Amino acid sequence: MNIEKKIEINRDLLVQIAKIGRKNSVIPSLQNLFPFEHYFDEKGNLKREELDKIDGLWTRREILTRYLLVSSVLDQGPDLEGVRQLLKEVVNSLYEKEIRIFHKPLDFFKEIGISIDEIIRKHASIKKIRAEDWAKENKSNPNKYNLFTDRTNQVLGYAVYRWGTPLCVPYLLEKDFQKNRNELIEPLVEYIESWDSAEIMSQQIKDNERYGLGKAIGDKAGHLFAKFYIHTFGLAKRNDESFGPLSYELPFDSNAGRVLFRTGFLFNCAELSDYEKWDVIQKGRGKGGKDYIRVTNIRGRKSNELSKSLEFMNSYETICIEYLKVRKRKPSTVEIQRIPNTLLLDTQYGIGDLDDGLIYIGTNYCYNHDKPKCKECPIKSFCIAYNKKDLISRFRT
Numbered sequence: 041m042n043i044e045k046k047i048e049i050n051r052d053l054l055v056q057i058a059k060i061g062r063k064n065s066v067i068p069s070l071q072n073l074f075p076f077e078h079y080f081d082e083k084g085n086l087k088r089e090e091l092d093k094i095d096g097l098w099t100r101r102e103i104l105t106r107y108l109l110v111s112s113v114l115d116q117g118p119d120l121e122g123v124r125q126l127l128k129e130v131v132n133s134l135y136e137k138e139i140r141i142f143h144k145p146l147d148f149f150k151e152i153g154i155s156i157d158e159i160i161r162k163h164a165s166i167k168k169i170r171a172e173d174w175a176k177e178n179k180s181n182p183n184k185y186n187l188f189t190d191r192t193n194q195v196l197g198y199a200v201y202r203w204g205t206p207l208c209v210p211y212l213l214e215k216d217f218q219k220n221r222n223e224l225i226e227p228l229v230e231y232i233e234s235w236d237s238a239e240i241m242s243q244q245i246k247d248n249e250r251y252g253l254g255k256a257i258g259d260k261a262g263h264l265f266a267k268f269y270i271h272t273f274g275l276a277k278r279n280d281e282s283f284g285p286l287s288y289e290l291p292f293d294s295n296a297g298r299v300l301f302r303t304g305f306l307f308n309c310a311e312l313s314d315y316e317k318w319d320v321i322q323k324g325r326g327k328g329g330k331d332y333i334r335v336t337n338i339r340g341r342k343s344n345e346l347s348k349s350l351e352f353m354n355s356y357e358t359i360c361i362e363y364l365k366v367r368k369r370k371p372s373t374v375e376i377q378r379i380p381n382t383l384l385l386d387t388q389y390g391i392g393d394l395d396d397g398l399i400y401i402g403t404n405y406c407y408n409h410d411k412p413k414c415k416e417c418p419i420k421s422f423c424i425a426y427n428k429k430d431l432i433s434r435f436r437t
């Protein structure tokens with residue numbers, strides 16, 4: 041197949057998924073969270089016109105942004121629904137006890153005994169409800185159900201590292217701004233929007249020497265935070281292209297990777313042998329001896345194939361220089377994780393729509409086992425695994 045055809049097929053696929061995402065996007069319900077109850081109307085819509093209202097010392101936008109940062113860090117592991125429930129229940133419990141961790145982040149540490157007791161208590165109650173079903177679905181033992189990131193049993197390490205580190209960022213920013221005699225009502229928001237683009241911001245959230253979360257946050261979580269901030273909750277004050285719908289990369293998690301692998305998207309970017317060489321496909325290392333797809337290893341890998349198309353390279357240059365702001369000069373080769381931005385350029389869709397679509401398809405049809413619901417899948421006519429079942433049975437994410 042020639043390159044232009046591959047590009048066309050991939051573009052049609054992504055637009056279709058993004059279209060589905062826009063119709064089926066799920067906004068995490070925060071109106072049941074104690075600190076945010078009054079931020080939403082009766083229908084559950086965020087009162088955007090009130091984002092600048094002061095809540096304590098900060099604006100509502102600032103408080104929500106603090107929450108989203110913690111939420112992005114925690115949003116990983118084998119049971120995302122359980123993780124989200126844990127965050128919600130712990131936050132509610134702490135706020136009921138006047139430990140207002142997003143308004144006064146230091147309270148989380150001042151009352152560390154209560155903070156970890158609440159995490160342990162809520163984790164145990166969620167485990168009771170969800171462990172059996174989780175074990176059945178994952179052919180595992182319910183005792184192994186563990187929502188602490190890295191599946192540790194040490195609650196103090198989990199609490200201080202995964203909850204505490206992102207809570208420290210706004211606190212440190214507040215102190216630093218005060219040192220320079222700047223009283224700000226949105227220290228975290230100001231910091232986030234001070235970067236050239238949302239993509240640079242999501243990298244700096246991890247890598248910045250002073251404020252970076254380091255290993256407490258992964259690349260995917262940095263991009264998820266950008267998606268929440270710009271697309272899902274529409275918190276961005278800036279309205280330039282570099283903080284718009286194509287200004288950050290796709291949060292590349294196993295769900296997205298599985299759909300993009302099975303549908304053939306990744307094969308139109310590079311060969312199976314390339315993915316094996318890059319350790320994206322790890323032979324026999326998946327559950328049951330299947331080949332494991334480790335999508336995070338795609339980062340930084342190049343598509344020599346698509347780099348040969350002049351027209352595609354022109355769009356890629358625009359994306360890198362004007363939207364992501366990751367390059368000053370024309371790039372010579374295409375990095376695979378930036379292909380979705382390039383293909384969605386000049387369409388009505390953004391990375392948030394695409395990610396919503398991948399979540400919808402991955403959680404409702406394209407399950408991580410041998411029998412996804414292909415016959416009912418809304419993108420079956422675009423998917424090569426629909427007629428090539430070994431792409432489903434041989435590989436796992």
Ligand code: SF4
Nearest residue numbers: 406412414417420423
């Ligand atoms: S047709 Fe099947 S393999 Fe393809 S995306 Fe849909 S569920 Fe997944």
